[in-house]
Amino acid sequence: MxxxxxxxxxxxxxxxxxxxxxxxxxxxxxxxxxxxxxxxxxxxxxxxxxxxxxxxxxxxxxxxxxxxxxxxxxxxxxxxxxxxxEAGDHQEEExxxxxxxxxxxxxxxxxxxxxxxxxxxxDFPEPPPSPSRFLHCSVHAIKNTRRKMEDKHLALAEFNQLFGIQSAGDCAYYAVFDGHGGVDAATYAATHLHVALSKQETLQSDTASAFQRAFRHTDDMFRGKAKRERLRSGSTGVAVLIQGPQLSVAWLGDSQAILVREGHAVTLMDPHKPDREDEKQRIEDLGGCITFVGCWRVNGTYAVSRALGDFDQKPYVSGEADCSTTQLLGDEDYVLLACDGFFDAVRPSEVPHLVLDALHQSVDPESEGDAALEQSEDTVGLRVAQQLVCHAKAAGSSDNITVMLVFLRPPQQILATTGTAQKEQ
Structure with a gap:
C-alpha cells in the first residue's frame, strides 16, 4: 500500500x-x-x-x-x-x-x-493502519427511462481517516439518496450528511441519535440554500454506518437497506410510505391527507412521507429520520442499499438469490474449483450491482435505479459457503 x-x-x-x-x-x-x-x-x-x-x-x-x-x-x-x-438579501427577522x-x-x-x-x-508520513474488517463495495446507477438522473450515492470506507476520528473500531459510511423535483437535495445530502454526522458528540455512544440529529441538521442547512437559490427539490435517503461490530442504518422515505446473513435476508428497517398506517395517522393528525393519484401521495403531491427538502409540504413530509442498530456477528454476507427504483421491482426476499446468481456469473467460466475462488474480490464482486440493476430494469422499473452492495466478507467465501449450502438443500 x-x-x-x-x-x-x-x-x-x-x-x-x-x-x-x-x-x-x-x-x-x-x-x-x-x-x-x-x-x-x-x-x-x-x-x-x-x-x-x-x-x-x-x-x-x-x-x-x-x-x-x-x-x-x-x-x-x-x-x-x-x-x-446583494440588495434584498437582508431581512430584519433573520x-x-x-x-x-x-x-x-x-x-x-x-x-x-x-x-x-x-x-x-x-517526506512520506507514517502510513495509517489498514482497516481490520473486510469491506468491498459494488455500486451501479442508471438514469433508466427517466429524463434526468436524480440519484446520488456515496461510499466512504475511510470515514475515520477523513474526519480524524479516533475510535475503538473502524468506521465506514455508505449512503444512497433518491432525489425528486431535481437533483439538488440529493446532491446536498450526499455532500453534507456524513460531515454533519462526523461532528455529532454522541456518534460513538449513541449512533442512532447522532444519525437523527445529522439528518435534521442537513435538512436545516439545505433549507437555507433552498431559500437563497429558490430550490424546490427533495430527496429520500438511506445511510449505513459500520462501526466496529455495529451496523446502524438511518433513513428518510422509501430508499432501503437490507442485511444478508448466511444467504438469508434480515430486515433492518421499515420504509416511510404515505400509506403506512402510522405515517398516514401522523399526517392526518397534522391536518394533512393521503390521497391516491396514481399512487398514494401526501396532500395529493409527493409520493413520499419523509424526505430532505420538500419544504412546501413540511411538516407533512417529515425531515425526521428513523434509525436502527444491529450487532454484527461475523457471519454476515453483505448489506445492500438501494432506491425505490430497485425495490419497486424486486422484493427484499429475492435479493440473496439474485446476488448469488450474479456472483456465479462473475466468476471466470474457464476457472474451476480453487482457481475460481482465487479470483480477486474486485473481479468477482464488481459487476454484481450492475447485474441487479439490469434485473430490476428487466422486471419493469422505469425509475432511476441505484444499487450498492457492501460485502462484509469476500465474495468468494459467499460463493463457497452459501452456494454449497443451497445446493445441498
Whole structure:
C-alpha cells in the first residue's frame, strides 16, 4: 500500500508541480457558486476526493490528504472571499448569512491540497493502519427511462481517516439518496450528511441519535440554500454506518437497506410510505391527507412521507429520520442499499438469490474449483450491482435505479459457503 501511495504522489506532483495560478481554470468544478462557511467543509472534501479519485489515488491516502488540506484552509483568513451582500438579501427577522465565493475559496483549498501532496512526496508520513474488517463495495446507477438522473450515492470506507476520528473500531459510511423535483437535495445530502454526522458528540455512544440529529441538521442547512437559490427539490435517503461490530442504518422515505446473513435476508428497517398506517395517522393528525393519484401521495403531491427538502409540504413530509442498530456477528454476507427504483421491482426476499446468481456469473467460466475462488474480490464482486440493476430494469422499473452492495466478507467465501449450502438443500 505504501508503494502505491508513493507512486500516486509522484504522478500527482508531476501534474501539479506548483500552486494553481490566479485566473487559471480549476481542474475540477465546484458544486456551487456560493457557500456558507459550514457548507465549505463538505464541498471542499467532495471536490478534493473527486479530483484525487479521477487520478487513481488510493482511497485511504485521498481521505488523509483532503483532511490535511481542509485543516490548513480553515486556518486562513477567508474574509476577503466573502460575497458582497446583494440588495434584498437582508431581512430584519433573520441574521445575515455570510457567503463565500466558491471558485476562489476552492482554488485556495486545491492549492493547500497541492502543498500537502508536495510535502508528503518529499517526506512520506507514517502510513495509517489498514482497516481490520473486510469491506468491498459494488455500486451501479442508471438514469433508466427517466429524463434526468436524480440519484446520488456515496461510499466512504475511510470515514475515520477523513474526519480524524479516533475510535475503538473502524468506521465506514455508505449512503444512497433518491432525489425528486431535481437533483439538488440529493446532491446536498450526499455532500453534507456524513460531515454533519462526523461532528455529532454522541456518534460513538449513541449512533442512532447522532444519525437523527445529522439528518435534521442537513435538512436545516439545505433549507437555507433552498431559500437563497429558490430550490424546490427533495430527496429520500438511506445511510449505513459500520462501526466496529455495529451496523446502524438511518433513513428518510422509501430508499432501503437490507442485511444478508448466511444467504438469508434480515430486515433492518421499515420504509416511510404515505400509506403506512402510522405515517398516514401522523399526517392526518397534522391536518394533512393521503390521497391516491396514481399512487398514494401526501396532500395529493409527493409520493413520499419523509424526505430532505420538500419544504412546501413540511411538516407533512417529515425531515425526521428513523434509525436502527444491529450487532454484527461475523457471519454476515453483505448489506445492500438501494432506491425505490430497485425495490419497486424486486422484493427484499429475492435479493440473496439474485446476488448469488450474479456472483456465479462473475466468476471466470474457464476457472474451476480453487482457481475460481482465487479470483480477486474486485473481479468477482464488481459487476454484481450492475447485474441487479439490469434485473430490476428487466422486471419493469422505469425509475432511476441505484444499487450498492457492501460485502462484509469476500465474495468468494459467499460463493463457497452459501452456494454449497443451497445446493445441498
Amino acid at each position: 505504501e508503494e502505491e501511495a508513493r507512486s500516486f504522489l509522484g504522478r500527482f506532483v508531476d501534474e501539479f508541480p506548483a500552486a494553481l495560478e490566479e485566473g487559471s481554470p480549476l481542474p475540477v468544478s465546484p458544486l456551487s457558486r456560493k457557500v456558507t462557511l459550514e457548507e465549505l467543509h463538505g464541498e471542499s472534501l467532495e471536490l478534493g476526493l473527486r479530483l484525487l479519485a479521477a487520478r487513481g489515488a488510493p482511497a485511504g491516502l485521498s481521505a488523509l490528504l483532503c483532511r490535511a488540506a481542509l485543516s490548513q484552509l480553515l486556518q486562513n483568513d477567508l474574509s476577503p472571499l466573502h460575497c458582497a451582500q 441574521p445575515r448569512v455570510v457567503l463565500l465565493q466558491s471558485e476562489p475559496v476552492q482554488r485556495l483549498f486545491l492549492n493547500k491540497l497541492i502543498e500537502v501532496t508536495l510535502a508528503w512526496h518529499q
